[in-house]
Amino acid sequence: MYEYLRGTVASAAPTEVVLDVGGVGYRLTVPVSTYEAVRAAAQQGGAYTLLTHLAVRENEWRLFGFATAAERRLFEALVEVKGIGPVMALHILSASPPAEIVRAIREGDSRFLHRVRGVGRKTAERVIVELREKADRLLPEGPRETSASLPAADDATRALVSLGYSAQVARRAVERAEQEAGGERLPVEMLIKRALQHVK
Incomplete structure (x- = not known):
């Protein structure tokens, strides 16, 4: 429904960003890596674009925002795994950069995923089983570098x-x-x- 939103950053927190798009504030739940990028952009001013994913439930429509296609691609792959919803997928993305998560999936490193709060051993193993063959397609552009920031x-x-x-x-x-x-x-x-x- 929404491919992306472009606007000025009205507010930014480690898990939530509000974009002002033509006078309408859109609240997006984001991984920490996206927050890093948004905060850096907000300090410079001007418009910023976030790729989006709309999660629809019976009583809630929730927008998720991502700074890169790799983050969104990995998020959407994770939510297709049985037992992983949008919130848990976001926790996984917030725990490590996409490149490291994909590496863990590719190498069958279930212990890496099990370290994330809420991800049990069986769930971690299920992620690897269901996504291992897709690993090379999850991060085709390579890892995204993060810029240095002020003490955080x-x-x-x-x-x-x-x-x-x-x-x-x-x-x-x-x-x-x-x-x-x-x-x-x-x-x-x-x-x-x-x-x-x-x-x-």
């Missing part, structure tokens, strides 16, 4: 909370990830990935 501990903490962790657990995990970085400024996406290693 607060955004990373909010993202972990939105994934279901308590604020205290999220904050401690982010702090440990920052300590391991040794003062290096990490983009939100990488900080979340490293923090997730400390919450299981």
Whole structure:
């Protein structure tokens, strides 16, 4: 129904973006990697385009937004797997860059997927079984590079909370990830990935 939306960024949070398109605000649920791209674009001003996926349920229509075709392609492949809905697919996308998720699928690395909150061992194995043969088509343009950003501990903490962790657990995990970085400024996406290693 909607292929993409182009407008100015009215607001942006680690899991949600509002685009102002001709005076109408569209709220889109996004993976953390997309938030990174949107935040960088918002700082520069001007219009921004998000590819979209509309999930329709009996009592809810929900728009999901993606900065790249690879993110949307992987999301749409994940939601076709039995037992994985849009929210869980978004959790998987928010935990690691698309290239790493596709690598795990291609190599049969179910432990990598099982680290994501809410993804059980059987579900992780099902993802690999159903998507392994499609792996090469999920990321044809190669991995998307993420740009460096300002310190992002607060955004990373909010993202972990939105994934279901308590604020205290999220904050401690982010702090440990920052300590391991040794003062290096990490983009939100990488900080979340490293923090997730400390919450299981």
